[in-house]
Amino acid sequence: MNSIHSKNLIDLGVFHRIDINLYPLFIAVYEQKSISKAAQILCITQSAASHALQRLRQHLQDDLFVRAGSKMLPTPFSEQIYPSIKDALYAIQNISMQNQSFDPSAVQSLKIALHDEIEPLIFPKLVAHFQQSQFNIQFSSIKLDRKNIAADLASQQIDFAIDLEQNFGDKIQFQTLQQDHFVVCSQQTEMNEQLYLASAHIGVSSRRTGVLVEDIFLNRKQLSRQITLRCQHYSTALQILAQQPKTVLTIPKNILAHLQIAENLNIFDVPVELPKINMGMYWHKDIQENARHKFLRSEIIKIFA
Incomplete structure (x- = not known):
């Protein structure tokens, strides 16, 4: 039976x-x-x-x-x-x-998790693009929480996260939107590898502890630098830099372009070869064939093409 x-x-x-x-x-x-x-x-x-x-x-x-x-x-x-x-x-x-034709005008909201430093680079472009296309969308910029990014994407608390490229697991997809590279800011009038490595550095990170991205790259070359001060925002670091003649700040060029720079600061190429920085969007694999999600993804890619 x-x-x-x-x-x-x-x-x-x-x-x-x-x-x-x-x-x-x-x-x-x-x-x-x-x-x-x-x-x-x-x-x-x-x-x-x-x-x-x-x-x-x-x-x-x-x-x-x-x-x-x-x-x-x-x-x-x-x-x-x-x-x-x-x-x-x-x-x-x-x-x-499957048999429903997707109407982009039905998209009512867009929730993106962004780091504080990246928001000025990304969010105004997103809002301008969708408003010019006459989409009536409610935008939400949400503080990026890297520890919970996979869970937030899986539960659709956020549609996308935009951040530097890193591994958040097999279920999280990534696509580069923009490339950037580090530059050096200092009151000093010249910069070379020996001076760069010997100088006092300001480190910027929203995390309480942990190695900075620049130092990961330097360590791979068996090089090191001395971080004498660590703060959360590049804007704060630039203000401190204007007060300390011998201090050095390593900062992504695109972020620097959106910040106020004191007249006594000089900008140099990093005298040590560092990789390009890939910044892009993350989404959950399970939803990538969803019509709404595919539409939003394609529009965001257009902005940075």
């Missing part, structure tokens, strides 16, 4: 007992680790989300999530079924949109 029921056959009779609307909630709670955040994404009340989750628990006969402090953590069963549910919902989404 069991041989009659192949695993490739679908038992259509069970579907009247399945509420497919419960499964997007499962994905949202799993990725956000929060019922309230999941409710916000799905545009429902927290109470409705809690009741729906309880129904799904009863249907699947598992707790699915357990509270640990402020987070809802998945049970082993949830860990097991998450990939299959996400793949199934993604397939249903693609099928439902």
Whole structure:
């Protein structure tokens, strides 16, 4: 008798007992680790989300999530079924949109995560491009959180992130939008490799600790420099630089072009060969065939082509 029921056959009779609307909630709670955040994404009340989750628990006969402090953590069963549910919902989404012609005017919002220093380079161009194309879009520039970038893209808290090129995992796609290179700023009137490496340097990073990008490149060449001061913003570093005659700042040229430079500062090429800096956009692989996402991606690429 069991041989009659192949695993490739679908038992259509069970579907009247399945509420497919419960499964997007499962994905949202799993990725956000929060019922309230999941409710916000799905545009429902927290109470409705809690009741729906309880129904799904009863249907699947598992707790699915357990509270640990402020987070809802998945049970082993949830860990097991998450990939299959996400793949199934993604397939249903693609099928439902397959024969629909995409209307760009239906795009109502664009949420991009940006670093503070990169925002002036990117965001004005984005807004100007879409407004000139007469798209009525609500723009949101969100502070970049590198630790959570993969989760934010997966849960569609953000549409894209724009940042320097780095590895955020197999599911996160990257495309270069702009190349940049480092230059040196200092009150000094000349610059060479020996002087550069011997000078006191200002380091700029929003992170509390960690090696700076420039130093990673220098270390590969078995070179090092002395950072005597570290701050969060290049604009702050330039103000300090104008007060300290012997200090040096290494800064991406495109960022420097958008900042105010004191008259007593000079700009030099970096006397040590450093790689080009690739800045581009990140998005989640699972959504790259979505019509809305493809449209936004192509428009952003146009801006920097």
